[in-house]
Amino acid sequence: MITFPRPVFRGQGFPGPSFTASQALGAVLLTGYVLMLALNLPGHLSYDSLAQLHEGRMQVRETWGPALYAWILGTFDSVSPGTGLYVAASGFLVTGSLLSFRQLRRHVSWASVVLAALMVLTPTLLIYQGVVWKDVLFANLALAGFACLAQAARVWDGPRRPWWVLIGALLAFAAAAQVRQNGLVAPVFGAMALAWIAYGRGWRSSLAWGLGGLAATLAVSMAMGALSQPPQAGPDQASARGVRIVAHYDIIGSVAAKPTLPLDVIRAHDPAAEQQIRYRATALYTPERVDYLGQDDQIGLALWGLPNEVVFEQWGTVLTQHPDAYISHRWEVFRWVFATPKIDSCLPVYVGVAGPETLTTALGIAPLMEPSDQALYNYSTWFLDTPLFSHVFFALIALVCAGVLLWRREAADIIIAAMLLSALAFTASFALISIACDYRYLYYLDLAAMAGLLYLALDLPYGRLRRRPR
Incomplete structure (x- = not known):
C-alpha cells in the first residue's frame, strides 16, 4: 500500500513562501x-x-x-x-x-x-x-x-x-x-x-x-x-515678467493696505498712472489673487506703460520706507495661499479639458x-x-516627521528630513512671491509630507526612541 506524506501547512512547520x-x-x-x-x-x-x-x-x-x-x-x-x-x-x-x-x-x-x-x-x-x-x-x-x-x-x-x-x-x-x-x-x-x-x-x-x-x-x-x-524665441523674458507682476501686485497691495502711502517715483514719471493705481487698482485689489486687476484694461495700460526702472524703484521704496504696508499686504496674500480660508476660491482641484478655442483647435484637442x-x-x-485639503495640516505633518527623523539621524533619515524642510521652505517662499491662492502652488508640501509620513511608517521608531542610549 502506497502512503503519501501528510501535507504540512504554514503554521505547522512548513516555511513556504509568504506575502511580505x-x-x-x-x-x-x-x-x-x-x-x-x-x-x-x-x-x-x-x-x-x-x-x-x-x-x-x-x-x-x-x-x-x-x-x-x-x-x-x-x-x-x-x-x-x-x-x-x-x-x-x-x-x-x-x-x-x-x-x-x-x-x-x-x-x-x-x-x-x-x-x-x-x-x-x-x-x-x-x-x-x-x-x-x-x-x-x-x-x-x-x-x-x-x-x-x-x-x-x-x-x-x-x-x-x-x-x-x-x-x-x-x-x-x-x-x-x-x-x-x-x-x-x-x-x-x-x-x-x-x-x-x-x-x-x-x-x-x-x-x-x-x-x-x-x-x-x-x-x-x-x-x-x-x-x-x-x-527663434530669443532671450527668455519669463522671469523678468514674473518679477514685474509681483512688483505691480505689491505696490497696489501696499497702497490698499495704507491708502496714504505716497507713490512719488511713479507720480514724478506719470501722474495719471499714479492716479490709476491709487483709485482704480486698489478698488479691484484682493489678496486672493492678482487676476482681478485684469478686469480693467486701463489699469494694465497704466502699469505696463511704466519703464522697468520706475516700477522697481517704486517697489524698493515701498519695501524700505513703508514696510508696515508691505508686510500687511504680504501677510494677507500668504494667508490665502497657505491657509486657503475659502477653499472653493482657490481652485482646489481641476479635471477635464478647457481653454481658448484657438488653442484647442490648433492642438486638435476637444x-x-x-x-x-x-x-x-x-x-x-x-x-x-477635511485636513486632506489643508496645507496647514500637511505642514504640521512635515514638521513632526522632520523632527523625528533628525532626532534618529540615520543615513537616509537626513535626506528625507531635508526633503520635508525643503517643502516647508518652498512654502515659506510664497510669502514673498505669491500672486494667487491656487491650491496647486503648494502641492509639493502635501506630496512631501505624505512621502515623509510613509517613510517614517515603514519602520516605526517608537520602541527604539525610548531605548536610545544617551
Missing part, C-alpha cells in the same frame, strides 16, 4: 499608479497646460511659463501626441520614488501598507497626478531627487560611490529648478543633505560634496533652460468634461473640508 509587508506595499503603490492612469488618462488640461503644450509642439514662446516645461511636454507629444505619455512618466516619478523607500529600512511594517492604501485614494495622488501642471511635475521631480539622494546615503560608506543615483538626483533637481521659478529651494536643501552625509570623511569632504553638488546642479539647470529655448471627469470632481469634493 514589503511586497504588499509594492503591490498597493503599483495598483494606485495603474488606477490613477485608468481614471485620468490622457490627462486634465487647463489653459496653462494647453498653452505650454502648444509652445512645446510648435517650438515657440507665447507665455511666461517655464521653457523647459514646454519642451518636456513637446518631447513627449512628439513620441505620442497629447499628454498621456507625459502623465504616465510624471506619475511614475512618484510611484518609483515611494517604491524605492523600501530599500532604505531594515523592516517594512504592515502599518505602512495600510497608510499607502489610504494615500493612493486621496485626490493628492489619485487626481492631481493626472493634471498637466508644472506644479505637479516640480513636486514629482523634487521627490525623485531626494529619493535618489537617499539611495546614495544608504551605500555612501560602501566601496564604490553611487554615481548613478547621484546623477539621477542631479538631473531631477536641475529640472525642478527650471520648472518652478522658486524651485531652487529643493536642490539647495539637497546639497545641504549631501554635505551632511559626506561629513563622515571630514569637513573638507563635506564642503566639497555640498558646494560641488549645488554648483553642478545649477550649471546643468542653466544648460537645460538655455537648450529648451526655441531657437474641450470636454466627460462623465468620468465629473465623477472624479464629485469624489474630490468629499475631501474639500
